[in-house]
Amino acid sequence: MNAMILWSPGQTLAMAEIDMTLPSIGDVYVRLKAAALNKRDYWITKGKYPGLVFPLILGSDGAGIIGDREVIIDPSINWGDNNRHFGPGFKIIGMPDNGTLAEYVKVHEVNLYDKPSHLSWDEAAALPVAGVTAYRSMFTRGKVQKGERMLITGIGGGVATMALLFGVALGIETWVTSSSDEKIEMAIIHGAKGGVNYTKDNWDKNLGQQVNQKFDIVIDGAGSPTFSKLLPLMNSSGRMVIYGGTAGNINDLSPQRIFWKHLDILGSTMGSPDDFRHMVDFVNEYKIKPIISHTFSLDEANEAIALVGRGEQFGKVCISIP
Amino acid sequence: MNAMILWSPGQTLAMAEIDMTLPSIGDVYVRLKAAALNKRDYWITKGKYPGLVFPLILGSDGAGIIGDREVIIDPSINWGDNNRHFGPGFKIIGMPDNGTLAEYVKVHEVNLYDKPSHLSWDEAAALPVAGVTAYRSMFTRGKVQKGERMLITGIGGGVATMALLFGVALGIETWVTSSSDEKIEMAIIHGAKGGVNYTKDNWDKNLGQQVNQKFDIVIDGAGSPTFSKLLPLMNSSGRMVIYGGTAGNINDLSPQRIFWKHLDILGSTMGSPDDFRHMVDFVNEYKIKPIISHTFSLDEANEAIALVGRGEQFGKVCISIP
Numbered sequence: 001m002n003a004m005i006l007w008s009p010g011q012t013l014a015m016a017e018i019d020m021t022l023p024s025i026g027d028v029y030v031r032l033k034a035a036a037l038n039k040r041d042y043w044i045t046k047g048k049y050p051g052l053v054f055p056l057i058l059g060s061d062g063a064g065i066i067g068d069r070e071v072i073i074d075p076s077i078n079w080g081d082n083n084r085h086f087g088p089g090f091k092i093i094g095m096p097d098n099g100t101l102a103e104y105v106k107v108h109e110v111n112l113y114d115k116p117s118h119l120s121w122d123e124a125a126a127l128p129v130a131g132v133t134a135y136r137s138m139f140t141r142g143k144v145q146k147g148e149r150m151l152i153t154g155i156g157g158g159v160a161t162m163a164l165l166f167g168v169a170l171g172i173e174t175w176v177t178s179s180s181d182e183k184i185e186m187a188i189i190h191g192a193k194g195g196v197n198y199t200k201d202n203w204d205k206n207l208g209q210q211v212n213q214k215f216d217i218v219i220d221g222a223g224s225p226t227f228s229k230l231l232p233l234m235n236s237s238g239r240m241v242i243y244g245g246t247a248g249n250i251n252d253l254s255p256q257r258i259f260w261k262h263l264d265i266l267g268s269t270m271g272s273p274d275d276f277r278h279m280v281d282f283v284n285e286y287k288i289k290p291i292i293s294h295t296f297s298l299d300e301a302n303e304a305i306a307l308v309g310r311g312e313q314f315g316k317v318c319i320s321i322p
Numbered sequence: 323m324n325a326m327i328l329w330s331p332g333q334t335l336a337m338a339e340i341d342m343t344l345p346s347i348g349d350v351y352v353r354l355k356a357a358a359l360n361k362r363d364y365w366i367t368k369g370k371y372p373g374l375v376f377p378l379i380l381g382s383d384g385a386g387i388i389g390d391r392e393v394i395i396d397p398s399i400n401w402g403d404n405n406r407h408f409g410p411g412f413k414i415i416g417m418p419d420n421g422t423l424a425e426y427v428k429v430h431e432v433n434l435y436d437k438p439s440h441l442s443w444d445e446a447a448a449l450p451v452a453g454v455t456a457y458r459s460m461f462t463r464g465k466v467q468k469g470e471r472m473l474i475t476g477i478g479g480g481v482a483t484m485a486l487l488f489g490v491a492l493g494i495e496t497w498v499t500s501s502s503d504e505k506i507e508m509a510i511i512h513g514a515k516g517g518v519n520y521t522k523d524n525w526d527k528n529l530g531q532q533v534n535q536k537f538d539i540v541i542d543g544a545g546s547p548t549f550s551k552l553l554p555l556m557n558s559s560g561r562m563v564i565y566g567g568t569a570g571n572i573n574d575l576s577p578q579r580i581f582w583k584h585l586d587i588l589g590s591t592m593g594s595p596d597d598f599r600h601m602v603d604f605v606n607e608y609k610i611k612p613i614i615s616h617t618f619s620l621d622e623a624n625e626a627i628a629l630v631g632r633g634e635q636f637g638k639v640c641i642s643i644p
Contacts, residue, residue, distance in 0.1 A: 082559075084558075084559040084584060085558035085559045085583065085584040086558070141584075220577075222577075223575075223576075223577030227577075228571075236406075236407035236408070237404075237406040237407045242577045242580050242581050243581055244577065244581065245576065245577025245578045245580075245581070249550075249573075249574050249575055249576055249577070250572070250573075250574075250575040250576075250577060251571075251572075251573045251574065251575070252571050252572075252573065253545075253571055253572040253573075253575060254545075254567065254571055254572075255542075255544075255545030255549075255564050255566065255567025255571070255572060255589075256567045257589075258564050258567075258587070258589035259564050259565055259566065259567070259589035259590055259591040260589070260591055261407065261589060262406060262407040262463075262588075262589050262590060262591070263588075263589045264586060264587070264588050264589075265580070265586070265587035265588075266584075266585075266586055266587075267577075267579075267580035267581035267582070267583060267584050267585045267586075268581055268584060269581040269582055269584070
């Protein structure tokens with residue numbers, strides 16, 4: 001089969017034909033129709049990930065066919081029996097095991113779910129990582145309820161835009177932050193109530209004034225001292241879910257604000273098989289379509305990864321596989 | 323009645339005779355037999371508390387009699403209907419309303435609970451604030467389970483020593499940190515498995531090596547960058563409950579460690595009526611006796627407050643009321 005191969009860190013991917021090894025019992029090959037990228041793929045090309053073994057095939061998101069069945073792939077391998085956290089054998093498709101930037105990917109059959117019929121191939125490939133991460137963050141961990149008010153920081157990435165769609169679908173008043181006024185406008189077009197640019201002075205006070213109420217839940221993928229500025233904007237019993245840390249460590253976090261409001265700061269990453277199944281059910285029920293920012297063909301994957309690295313997308317960056 | 327009065331911040335308390343105002347419907351006067359101090363009382367004498375109105379009577383912990391009934395007082399006033407957090411009318415006995423460093427205190431009758439019969443008056447007075455704060459932190463918020471491993475930071479204060487007693491009573495393997503080797507020894511005498519002095523180099527690595535396992539729950543009243551060093555010592559799904567912040571803001575907190583282990587960082591302060599009732603039941607069931615560090619008489623209250631300010635106690639500092 002043809003695949004885009006990363007031979008060593010710092011290099012670009014190169015198309016090559018590789019052998020398909022015989023699948024073990026319980027494993028199957030999916031003929032991929034589309035893949036999608038995550039920031040993780042970009043970091044791996046830069047060698048910034050522990051335990052990298054080369055050569056490898058990137059890609060954690062994929063949708064395709066197996067026989068007559070149209071499927072999407074749960075990217076969480078060997079989560080284990082405990083819904084609360086993954087076990088020691090946990091890994092994500094696309095490193096160390098080969099990923100979806102290829103014509104075929106070998107996966108455990110239990111990781112396959114029926115592709116939601118209202119989604120195109122690109123939309124289906126855009127769903128798994130961002131969908132399950134957003135779902136677990138908002139529902140399993142953050143226990144968001146109708147009538148609550150949500151803030152999504154750093155709108156634009158896959159998880160953040162998916163959380164926006166989930167919130168809007170449920171009728172939850174959803175606000176956003178971004179370093180880009182354009183992305184805030186895009187978020188409003190997709191149903192956000194409003195947003196602020198966190199690179200501007202007093203963004204936190206301005207956000208508080210605009211909203212004129214406080215938040216019940218925050219979905220944050222950034223960390224950094226910016227996170228600490230959100231505490232005064234929280235309602236009592238607010239949940240602040242952290243699924244990423246692209247902006248670095250959190251500083252100036254006030255214990256007094258945390259205990260006085262009985263806040264929860266909750267870590268979440270990826271999702272269990274239960275999370276994935278509930279996410280797919282939710283997407284089917286509300287006919288949610290992931291936002292596609294850009295689509296590239298498989299041999300343009302380097303261009304696509306560079307775009308993800310620059311963080312210019314609003315929604316997912318997809319890869320069509322011929 | 324006689325009471326120790328704080329006339330203005332920075333001053334010492336002075337004994338004076340004051341009038342007892344007529345109680346409103348639902349309120350009663352308790353004839354106090356003992357009170358106990360909290361760090362809060364010390365901060366108030368220093369004027370370091372918002373909304374102080376002088377003169378005032380300090381003291382949030384008390385036990386006494388009303389008619390034939392021996393009672394302890396739930397110090398949380400007007401918690402409200404939501405167990406998850408207190409409502410806008412919430413206050414704590416002993417500022418703004420008059421507290422327990424007096425012969426009588428006026429309280430809502432619903433705040434009275436039968437004094438556990440196995441406790442002396444001093445022990446009963448030592449229970450309310452520390453007991454309910456430790457109980458809510460460990461059980462309602464931290465959801466500690468038998469078979470788990472607990473770390474209590476800064477052992478010595480009322481909440482920390484009460485959490486130690488609760489953990490030991492349940493058979494939970496409990497470790498401690500302190501700036502004092504002597505307090506670690508005291509904790510071990512009271513059932514802790516061991517501890518480290520956090521003022522020494524590599525205390526966190528030494529703790530990890532001593533324990534040779536990780537923690538499921540942390541009870542922290544300090545905050546500060548020390549808190550962040552605990553993250554590598556946590557098991558997945560660990561809960562880190564923050565009930566105080568005596569050492570200042572938290573820095574260098576890694577979002578990656580939070581999300582990868584699906585950690586919960588949970589704020590908790592005081593407790594609801596449900597928490598208080600469950601705490602009293604628990605104390606009765608396990609015949610728990612709060613650790614009394616020192617006992618002073620009412621007219622020695624200034625000496626007692628100074629001791630609490632210096633943090634020299636191991637357990638509660640009590641005030642006998644003649």
